[in-house]
Amino acid sequence: MLGKCNIFFALLSFVLLLGCNGEDLHKGRIPVASIDGSYLYKDEVELMYAIYGHGVDSARFISDYIERWAIEHLFYDKASENVASTVDIESMVEKYRRGLILSIYQDGLVNQQLVSDISNDDIKQFYDENGHMFEAEEPMFKGLLLKVADKSPGMGKLRSWCMRRNSEDLELIEKYSLANSAFYDAFFEEWRTVSEMSGQTPLTEYQLNERLKKKETIEFKHGGYTYFVSADSLIQKGDIKPIEMVVPEIKELLVNSRRAGFIKEKKRSLYNEAFERGKIIIF
Numbered sequence: 001m002l003g004k005c006n007i008f009f010a011l012l013s014f015v016l017l018l019g020c021n022g023e024d025l026h027k028g029r030i031p032v033a034s035i036d037g038s039y040l041y042k043d044e045v046e047l048m049y050a051i052y053g054h055g056v057d058s059a060r061f062i063s064d065y066i067e068r069w070a071i072e073h074l075f076y077d078k079a080s081e082n083v084a085s086t087v088d089i090e091s092m093v094e095k096y097r098r099g100l101i102l103s104i105y106q107d108g109l110v111n112q113q114l115v116s117d118i119s120n121d122d123i124k125q126f127y128d129e130n131g132h133m134f135e136a137e138e139p140m141f142k143g144l145l146l147k148v149a150d151k152s153p154g155m156g157k158l159r160s161w162c163m164r165r166n167s168e169d170l171e172l173i174e175k176y177s178l179a180n181s182a183f184y185d186a187f188f189e190e191w192r193t194v195s196e197m198s199g200q201t202p203l204t205e206y207q208l209n210e211r212l213k214k215k216e217t218i219e220f221k222h223g224g225y226t227y228f229v230s231a232d233s234l235i236q237k238g239d240i241k242p243i244e245m246v247v248p249e250i251k252e253l254l255v256n257s258r259r260a261g262f263i264k265e266k267k268r269s270l271y272n273e274a275f276e277r278g279k280i281i282i283f
Contacts, residue, residue, distance in 0.1 A: 026039065026041070029041045029042070029043060030042040030043070032045055032062075032066060033066045033069065033070060035070060035073050035074065035077075036077070038073060040066060040069045040070075045062055045065055045066070048065055049061050049062065049065075106263055109262075109263070109266060110255060110259055110262065110263075113262075114255055114258060114259065114262050115251065115255055118251055118254050118255065122254060123243070123247055123250050123251065123254070124243065126250050126253070126254060127243045127246065127250060131240045132240070134240055134241045134245075134246045134249070135237075135238050135239065135240060135241070136235050136236065136237055136238065136239050136240075136241050137237065138193055138194065138195060138237050139193065139194040139195075139205070139209045139234070139235065139236050139237055140191045140192065140193050140194065140234075140235050140241075141191070141192065141194060141197075141212060141231040141232075141233060141234040141235070142187060142188050142189070142190065142191055142192070142231070142232045142233045143186075143187065143188065143229065143230040143231040143232050143233075144162070144165075144170075144173070144184075144185065144186040144187065144188070144228070144229070144230050145183070145184070145185050145197050145200055145201070145227070145228070145229050146158075146162065146173065146177060146181055146183070146184050146227070146228040146229075147181060147182045147183040147184070147200070147201075147225050147226075147227050147228075148177075148180050148181050148182060148225065148226055148228075149180070149182065149224060149225055149226075150221060150224055150225060150226050152180045152226075153180070154176065155226065157172075158173070158176055158228070159219065159228070161173050161176075162217050162219075162228045162230055163217050165217075165230055165232065170186065170188075173186070174186065182225060183200055185197075185200070188232055191233075191235075191242075191245055194208055194209045194212070197229070201220075201222075201227050201229070202222040202223070202227075203220070208229065209236075211229075212229065212231045212234055213234065213236075216230060216231055216232070217229070217230040217231075218230075
């Protein structure tokens with residue numbers, strides 16, 4: 001580990017460098033260590049400390065980081081000296097670079113064009129033909145869950161609102177919940193698992209599911225509270241999920257199935273265009 005003396009000499013070197021070269025060499029940055037003309041700067045160390053140094057003594061962290069930086073630099077130099085030829089490495093780097101650029105470009109093409117080309121009819125057709133792929137793994141429902149103290153005012157009205165659940169009733173339930181509820185969650189536009197919502201009640205997943213199968217809105221008491229749970233839509237394990245639930249998944253499947261053909265077509269189009277413009281010369 002670099003001790004205080006090493007840090008002192010590193011800082012001393014920095015002072016000497018400034019004296020000889022001024023600030024042009026470092027463009028205003030403050031070096032804290034150097035090896036063979038490579039520099040580690042104060043702002044780099046500070047950034048690493050801000051990210052990884054929480055709860056660690058700053059002097060210790062900086063000392064350890066400088067040592068690790070020096071070791072990695074020295075080890076890389078030694079590895080470079082012992083690798084007989086860099087030709088293969090440069091070739092591999094260039095191939096990786098080309099592959100990375102192609103991958104990023106292809107992903108951009110797919111996201112910009114292919115995804116937008118997938119229509120609602122495409123999604124509907126795929127769903128109709130492959131519904132078996134989208135079976136529910138567990139019971140799920142859309143609706144609401146409300147928990148209020150037993151002695152809350154207007155319980156009769158609240159009960160009626162929960163039973164009817166039209167737009168006006170839902171507004172009244174929401175206003176009521178702001179003043180009286182211990183817990184309220186309305187999820188009529190998204191699917192929740194029965195297991196997730198049962199966690200907000202004294203019922204088990206099985207108990208809640210069985211009650212909702214028999215009645216759209218259930219009411220029960222426990223520990224001084226009254227619970228109202230309504231299920232506008234309910235599906236069971238093994239049921240086919242509704243199409244709105246699986247649209248993103250279907251889009252991804254369609255994109256993946258069309259991707260290869262789409263990229264091949266783009267490449268062929270690019271080739272034909274270049275050939276017609278005389279950009280390609282075949283000897």
